[in-house]
Structures are given as C-alpha cells and as structure tokens.
Amino acid sequence: MAKVDNPRAVAGDNSGTEQAATKFAKDALKALVERIERLEDEKSSIAQDIKDVYAEAKGNGYDVKVLRKLIAMRKRDQNELTEEMTILETYAHALGMGVFG
Amino acid sequence: MAKVDNPRAVAGDNSGTEQAATKFAKDALKALVERIERLEDEKSSIAQDIKDVYAEAKGNGYDVKVLRKLIAMRKRDQNELTEEMTILETYAHALGMGVFG
Amino acid sequence: MAKVDNPRAVAGDNSGTEQAATKFAKDALKALVERIERLEDEKSSIAQDIKDVYAEAKGNGYDVKVLRKLIAMRKRDQNELTEEMTILETYAHALGMGVFG
C-alpha cells in the first residue's frame, strides 16, 4: 500500500524548537493537497454531467459519436482543420483511395 | 453504424409544413451542443484553476511534480483498496466459496 | 500491496487427500497465467515496433497524425464511413457551419 497517512513523514524532523514550525508546514501541505483534491472533485463531477447529457441525447435519438466529432470540430482552428483535411486527401490520393472523390 | 432513429430531428428539409418542426429540431440541436460546450467550458475553467494552484504552490517552494505524485497516490490508494476487496470476493466466488467463508 | 505471491491462496484447502489435486490445480493456473503473460509480452513488443516505425516516419517528414487517420480509415467499412460523414455534414449544416461547403 502506497498511501501516506502520516504527514510526519514529510517533516523529517520533529525535535526541539522545530516542532511548531513543522506543524505549520504540515498543516499548510495538508490544506494545499485538500484544496487541489476539492477542485479535482468538481472537475470529475462536471465530466460526469457531460456524460449524462450525452446519454440523454442518445435517448432522444441523437448519434452520440457524431455529436462528439461535431463539437470537437467546433473547437478546432479552421485553418488547421482544412489544412489537415487537405493533406489527408493528398495522402489518400497517393494511395489510390477514392474516399474524397 | 451512424444510427439516427429520427432523421427528422436534424433534417435540412425546409419545405411545406415541415418548416416549424425543422426549426425546432435545429434549435434543439443547437441548444444541446451549446449546453455541452458550456459544461466543457466549466471543466476547462476548473482545470485551469488547478494549474493555477500548482503554480502558486511552486511559487511557495513546493515541488509540483512531487505534489502531483502524492495526490495521484492518494486517489489511487482508495481505488486499490476497494479493488483488492473486490477481487478477493470475486476470487472467493470463483472458487465456489461462500462470502469469505 | 495487491500481489498474489502465494498460489496456495487460490486453493483454499490443502488438507487430506486433496493435496495432490490442489497442487495440480495450482500448477494449471500458474501455467495458464504465464502463458497469457507471454502472449501479452509479444503483443507489447509489436506495439513498440509500431511506435518505432511512426517515429521513423516522422523523422522522414511524414505527418504522423494524418498517417494514423489514414490507416484507421482504410480499416473501416466504406458504407459506414460515408454514412457517418453524411450525418456529420447534416448536423454541421443544421448548426450553420460551413466546413463542408
């Protein structure tokens, strides 16, 4: 098991007058970690929401795969998109594929 | 297969009395897409927040790479724990044993 | 740690005249597992070869991303491909995107 249950492991030194400072350091680290974990929870939650929306859309007859492609395309730079399609056609043509006419 | 049970949902046909229905369908698609994009924006926003927190932590002298590892480990350990219980049960079942009996 | 070092754990019963049979069962399981792991090693090895070829191609000026797309397209059923493109165009048109003309 790899979990670090004991923050003391981080401190390295609990002797003498360092105790208070060490405790502060431990608390700060703990707060930091928990702050990040809270944000990651939120992110996961929204990711789940997105999945739910797609599932609902599927129930309404939409083609989810195509929806995803569509949204991905809307995100991408137009120039890049057309350029990529161009080179894809070029390659396809070089191989004698007729997909793009 | 790119299935569409109800092609009318996104049909380009605007003739006759279909106009209103088509418009509704278009609006529905538009609303759906924008809803997803809004959620993805939120997700990206939170991802950005996380990056900011890491950057701030780095400014405070934390080792970001180590932080990431730590958090990943904390996340994974829970999964491992539950997975280990799962496989134990599963394994017991596969051998025809009663629940841990 | 989740590793099952001791196959005896699988047996559940080593008493009496069951010992020999249990040993056979253990050996059979061990052989099975190792057989699968050997095959997975081979698979990983070839996967690595493929990565190497792509890297080499990249060094020769090929666009790896496009190459992957191209090869993926060659694998897919033509009817499915064109149908998916059709519906994608339909959706895109409904949203007023001009990508496909």
Add this chain to the structure above:
Amino acid sequence: MAKVDNPRAVAGDNSGTEQAATKFAKDALKALVERIERLEDEKSSIAQDIKDVYAEAKGNGYDVKVLRKLIAMRKRDQNELTEEMTILETYAHALGMGVFG
C-alpha cells in the same frame, strides 16, 4: 498544425521531370503504410490468441474476469513497487535530504 516539411513526399504533381520522383514518393508512402498494417496484423493476431486462451480457460471452468484481474494485478504490482521507491526518493529529495539519509 498538420506539418509536412517535405511536401514533395506526397505531392500529386506528375508533370515534367517530377514524375519519377513522385512515383518514388508514392511508393514510399505505400510501403510505409503497408509496413504498419502488417505489424498491426501481427498485433491483432496475438490479441486474438490471447482471446482464444481466455476462451479455452473459460471452457475449463476458469472465471475469465477474475483471471484478467489477477494478471492486471501482477503487472501493476511491479510498477507500484518501483513507483513507490521513486516517490520515496523524490520526496526525500524535495525535502533536501540526502539519499535516504
């Protein structure tokens, strides 16, 4: 960006003295694609072998799902072990400690 340092490699231009060079480029692309496809065939073949082994195991009364979990665990445990050592070292370093001391 779909970069192509050497567009000549796949150019469709067949005019003048470029013909021979173009043909070479086409052949090179074709050879490359087929080489990758051959490797992918091998990979698929082995993947199929693995599936067959699992199917055979299932026929012999093994619980395939459990088998998969077992094998995944065996693979992961090695990684975890080494990862745990890595993070320990990393962590020690982040705290300014000498190597484990």
Add this chain to the structure above:
DNA sequence: TACATTTAGTGTCGAC
C-alpha cells in the same frame, strides 16, 4: 521539442 503520463473515446464483451 520530444517524451511520458494521464485522460478521453471507441470497440467488445457479457447480461438481461
């Protein structure tokens, strides 16, 4: 910039 890790998407399998 190239590499490695992590995350999303796609295809496959088993259950109902």
Add this chain to the structure above:
DNA sequence: GTCGACACTAAATGTA
C-alpha cells in the same frame, strides 16, 4: 437484441 460495463486504443497535457 439492446443495454451497460470493461478493456484497449488514441489524443491531450505536462515535464524535462
């Protein structure tokens, strides 16, 4: 036959 879960593959991100 459809639905949902799992595993695998491919893309994106972050780091050195």
